[in-house]
Amino acid sequence: MGRKRRGTRKNNVVLREKTLANGNISLYLDIYRSGKRSYEFLKLYIIDKPQTPFDREQNNKNYQLAENTRTKREEELNHDEFGFIAPHLKKTNFLAFFQDFLDNYNKKDDRMVKGSFEYFKSFLKEENISLSSPLYPKDITPFLIQKYADYLQSKLQGETPASYFKRFKKVLTYAVSKNLFHKNPAAGISITINEGLKKDILTFKEIQALADADCPNSEVKRAFLFSLNTGLRWVDVNELKYRNVDYSNRKLTVNQAKTKHSSTNSLVIIDLNATAMRLIGEQKLPDDKIFNLPSHTGCLNNLKTWVGNAKINKHITWHCARHSFAVNLLGEVKTDIKTVASLLGHSGLKHTEKYTRAVDELKNKAVNGIPELKL
Template identity: 35%
Template sequence: MKISLRKKKLASGRTSLYLEYYLGSCIDNNGKKKHNRRFEYLKIYLHGEPTTAIEKKENKEALQLAQNILTLKNSELIKGKFNIEDTNKGKTPFLEFYNKLKDDRYESKSNYDNWEAALKHLERYCLPHLKLKDVDENFVKGFKSYLQNEARTIGGSPLSQNTKYTYFNKFKAVLREAFNEGYLKNNVLKSVKGFNQGESKREYLTYSELQALSESKCKHPILKKAFIFSCLTGLRWSDINKMKWSEVRDEDDNFRIIFRQQKTDGLEYLYISDQARSLLGKRESQNDRVFKGLKYGAHFNAEILRWCMRAGITKHITFHSARHTNAVLLLENGADIYTVSKRLGHKELRTTEIYAKIIDTKMKEAANSIPILKFS
């Protein structure tokens, strides 16, 4: 393993300092060399272009702090190489270690909200000063039992199967990391099976429902425009909310969005229809947000439901339902599953196959294959 100090320029103009752990490389199934790296964000920042003496001084101190952390990490690495046991590691409080890994996910955008939500249940389950050296298989089984039988949502309902699956996976990830880094002597996960993932219901709008919604009044025009745009493109809320005019390309007879997905950090090239482009309106400055005034919160979520009720739609529709709607409409109108998967930015085809199951034409035909009964 090799540990290096790296820099990443942020949209705010500041520079984030982080550590890169290079774990080696391997050859994948396609014969290509694949490098294995892990990152630890230090939450230490530099002024992008320091102009004052104070900013230059702060940059110097921040760099020195990051270098000191790098030195400590390399020292820990050397101890591991020569089997020098660090007895202090096991004395680290479990919740403190969890919080550290959770905060690492904040910069990398890796399911931070789920980590935060799982922490609330861990805080209810375990003692605040529990040390990692005291974590054993009974502790792991106990948390699984807590999620299964005792844990409740804010509304007082038991956790769904997928929520239990998600929270327990975060818990396991922390213990796996603790074992790999020498905080735990034993792999306490060895004999404990996790939760099975449940198949979640994906609520969507039919074409006629989307038409009715388009003709109905929404209290917030920007919300209506953004929601229908998502139905026509499949873009997530997070990508629509941050979209700038620099990402919208008007190219000859085509329109497309070139953007970096907030969830996966992958660069996407998404063609959009003429109608979708017309929803965006007149082009403004490159750095301006396309959907100005769009906000995430309970008020906007409640307005989506009220808007649906005005249109005669009784389904529990959320903003994310627009993405499901796009996938279903594409498949119903002849798009192949590989194209839909690529447009939605799915990394695995099986994620998209759930939508194919929703519109299974053969199943629809089978439902109407039995001859009509005559009643007297």
């Protein structure tokens, strides 16, 4: 396939040259391990007949870069064979590695990978581990990973902790393939998904109590009540503009952010009830935002105070509005599940069915709440 430039027959990795059609030379690695051969093209090129000092210098630099890469690859293979990590890989900053993985990740679950990374950094801060100092592979221990899994479960609800942890393990699997770890340090550690709906639900009576109570930020109050009447997530409500509203037909068209990559149901048309229309208010310029909200954290802080003012003893997050919308439609309004799935932008019934289970749980709780008779 090409001439041998560096290395001996006993080497695992040999630097070779391949002559291109234009006469120049492409440098590549011939890697042999456990009876299998593979090739790594370095995208480093040698000018066949250099005419200038610059060309000769560039050739020397490319040869040196190629040889350095060959040495590293051989070092990685030899250390991995005996269960060791190559010295230069031991100095890899795992946080920088994670960030690089995220920057080059283009699959449809990229937002989940980003969320996992952000929560991992928050976890490290809570553990008093500095983000400005390197976090080496040796620091990513099963003990630390288990604590991160516990942290996710303490901060998040529903399927989110398991989803974030699954993406974290995906990064670790990739790190194993890049020889940062000899084996995955997260092996055997998992988060079990509870198929039931664990987020608190607001009843119509509690929603009215919220409407009557004072909120520190009037825009947060208006937007959250709107979510309770439409089932929209915070990220979608935050991006709504007046161009999304069809005033004459009382409809809202929104491209849901969570499904932007693949689902044909990412574009959702929602009928607006009288309350939702009042919350939107009078029409303004098409590109004006309907709600001028603070950050997500700022919204949650205002929401917490507001829920307290309404004397509601529940843990309410913004996503509870979406869940309350679905459960109230199914349980109180008696809407069929297919209609609710359509309103939520679900492509099937799998995710919507968890709301029917929540309705069943509420019914069971109501029945068992009747005082027992003494017979």
